[in-house]
Amino acid sequence: MAPSEHRAEAAHPLAGPLFDPGSVAVVGASESPRKWGYWLATGALAGRDRRAVHLVNRRGGALGGVPFRPSLDALGARPEHVVVAVPPPSVRQTVLDGLAVGARQFTVVTSGAHGEEGPASAPAEERALAALVAAHGGRLLGPNCMGVVDTGTELNLTWGEFPRGDIGLVSQSGNLALELARLLRRSGQGISRFVSLGNQRGIDAADVLDSLVGHEPTRVIAAYIEDFRDGRRLARTLAAARDAGKPVLLLTVGRSAASGRAAASHTGALVSARATVRSMCQEAGALLLDSAGELVDTAVALLSPARATGRRVAVAGDSGGQGALAADELAERGLDVAEPSPDTAEALSRLLPAGAARGNPVDLAGAGEADLTTYARVARTLLTGDADAAVLTGYFGDYASDNPEHEWLECAVATELADAVGESGRPLVVHTMARDTAALRLLRSRGVPVYERVEQAAAALANAVRWAEGTRLDDGAPPPGPDPDADGATAAPVCDGGYRTLRELLGARGIVFPEAEFVTTADEAAEAAGRVGFPLVLKAMGLAHKTEAGGVALGIGDEARLRAAFARMSRATAAGSYAVEAMARIPHAVELIAGVRHDPAFGPVLMAGIGGVTAELLADTALCLAPVTHARARNLLLSLRHAPLLHGWRGAPSLDVDAAARALTALARVAVEHPELAELEVNPLLVHPSGAVALDAHGVLARDGTAP
Missing domain, CATH: 3.40.50.261 (Succinyl-CoA synthetase domains)
Incomplete structure (x- = not known):
């Protein structure tokens, strides 16, 4: 490690103790190659020129001329990094011994750290072990690690x-x-x-x-x-x-x-x-x-000397079939195998025999076999033309396998290929049927990627382009945690916050629902219908999949039909309450789904997608961590495969994407404020040319219940 590099890293807490300790002790060192302690000790001894290495085994012995000490306190020096490779019951005592002599970095290779209670207690004991080390200002790697x-x-x-x-x-x-x-x-x-x-x-x-x-x-x-x-x-x-x-x-x-x-x-x-x-x-x-x-x-x-920065890829090969297959693999991964510019095509024509394909892919048509330097000249032409990257596919690298006299020339051409990459600043990817020849080793030593299968080459190049094109999404989104506009007070749990239903809670955050009343009997439903008006919708409350359970009746036009629907629904669902809701008849509307799930590692995760009863069938969704800004929510919607529907499909008017985005931000905010809701969902969210309306909402309490 260069001194300047060490200084740049010095501030990181792992830089010295974990990666460059002044001394290492391997506890559980062994003379037997059948044991982990042998390999850990052998590896540690390989660094003796840089650091002190101590080997510990209470039974004694030696390895590489280094005697085993019976214990850590017998070393006569403080080990900075202790490697623990002892039986599980001895792990805790070994760590205690290390802390006593001043060690602060422990790598515990041993799987588990159980004592009298057996393996079942290992997780708790492992956490206690890490806490013990941390309390002494140290760090623990593992347990159950390979080093x-x-x-x-x-x-x-x-x-x-x-x-x-x-x-x-x-x-x-x-x-x-x-x-x-x-x-x-x-x-x-x-x-x-x-x-x-x-x-x-x-x-x-x-x-x-x-x-x-x-x-x-x-x-x-x-x-x-x-x-x-x-x-x-x-x-x-x-x-x-x-x-x-x-x-x-x-x-x-x-x-x-x-x-x-x-x-x-x-x-x-x-x-x-x-x-x-x-x-x-x-x-x-x-x-x-x-x-x-x-x-x-x-x-x-x-790691190529030049990274791809665009999707235009030129293909050249000494086989028409291999070139065509390479083009298909690249195109399937979203890369652009377009025709070369007239200038590039003219330059290629001066290098290739009559009848050779000068398009994309380029077919060398035997020119490479006749003169190996053609590979380098064609590749250089492609790399300095209008392509962002080039793929060479076929036989190059294998000529010396058939005729050893070709080795020096093939290596010279490989050098020219690598030089062309450096001079053009554009990557070359090589696919070849050869395995390990001098020319391929030379290409690899110069950083030019070499692959045995063309699908490998295509996938690697496509991923490199994907990374070059990708950016960290940074649109001013708030940091993970409570909503930035909240007043800092902890929100009351959903069931205790004065809201009878999720609709009331979500409505308070600005999500629009149709007019509705909640009832428990057919008579109450008939009375509510007089205020809501026909046609209307009857829904059974407390069900996640209302349609499948027979919990939704649409377009009810009079009281008789309402009472009949109520009777059927009551028998089918046995729901405790029902919603009598105004029928939403909005032309040109598209059904979306919006939901938030609390992930154990990532916290609240917002999902948006094409909704309604086909949500799971279409599985057209996009996710992001909550809370979200309006811009992030809008971009989430526009990233859907069916996003063209939101812009007006086949002459339909454009929909109010901003209204849908506002509903997403409100939903995410409620989920962040109410962690007692393990899941929260609006489905469908009806987005139309002049707004967005939520037709149903559902929540799942973390206490294995269902939110009202």
């Missing part, structure tokens, strides 16, 4: 090989981290730092990601996270990485409780855990990816 690596400071406190490179890796899965490290090695890349989070009882994902934002050798951040803990804090950290120009590539699991929530409300069915994470990534400017391979491919593309 930590900093290739720049020669710190290797883990098992497995982590090649040096430019990617900061954070993972809750040790084996997945090993897979990523191996894939990176094959791609010619490696890691700057690796942290295995384990159970995150002390140091969590946001802590480590925050440290990587200011770490100069880290150019791309990769993370696998299952438990997001404080999701809002994590979102702020991802946004800081975006502001620093560092791409964050995130993997997570797709598990969610959406199926269990579906019975409670539409919102629960439409807002999954993964959808919430995807929304958070969009707001923070990070990329949520689907697999380890996609993450590595994208990271390699983002």
